[in-house]
Amino acid sequence: MTVNVLQFVGYSNSGKTTLMSELVERLVHKGCQVGVIKHHAHRDKNQFLNPNKDTGRYQQHGAAVVGMSGPGGFQLASQSQMPLSAYIQFYQEIFDCDTVLVEGYKQAEYTKILVLRHRADWEALQTLENIALIVVPADTNWQPDAAIRAIHNDDPQLLDTIEQMMEGGPSE
Incomplete structure (x- = not known):
């Protein structure tokens, strides 16, 4: 089985998480097994594990990976990056995901939706590869000067447009 991968790229507070959350809900409702990967570019690597709890202590003492399972689900943390x-x-092999949405990883090679806050964001990000759609703020009257389709973030067809892109086939 192949997996459909779609990246959402943009700067903080551009609306990536909001858009992805709406898409996750819609895809799950349609029967998709959706996984989400968020790139955390900040340097505070202990954010996931509390050093005052058992799992955090295992990591502090050198465990390569720490997993925690309970009634609320399963969490996994590692100090190494893959x-x-x-x-x-x-995600595909362990959780049987047929769709993986990725927030960030600007330089990765997967199909991207660029979510912009300002014209300056476009100037900074327009050289990224595999941009398939540009989402611009509803209150703006500018469109990126590109051959790539742009759509306002409040357009009622936005999620339909993204789904149609994804129906083009798996990207992995």
């Missing part, structure tokens, strides 16, 4: 393709494979 390539995005390895995370996607993990």
Whole structure:
């Protein structure tokens, strides 16, 4: 089975998480098994594990990976970083995901939706590869000067447009 991978790229507070959350809900409702990977570019690597709890202590003492399972689900944390393709494979093989949405990883090779806040964001990000759609703020009257389709973030056809892109076939 192949997996459909779609990246959402843009700067903080551009609306990536909001858009992805709406898409996740819609795809799950249609029967998709959706996984989400968020690139955390900040340097505070202990954000996931509390050093005052058992799991955090295991990590502090050198465990390569720490997992925690309970009634609320399963969490996994590692101090090492793998390539995005390895995370996607993990989601596919372990959790049987047919769709993986990725927030960030600007330089990765997957199909991208660029979510912009300002014209300056376009100037900074327009050289990224595999941009398939540009989402611009509803209150703007500018469109990126590109051959790539642009759509306002409040357009009622936005999620339909993204789904149609995804129906073009798996990207992995």
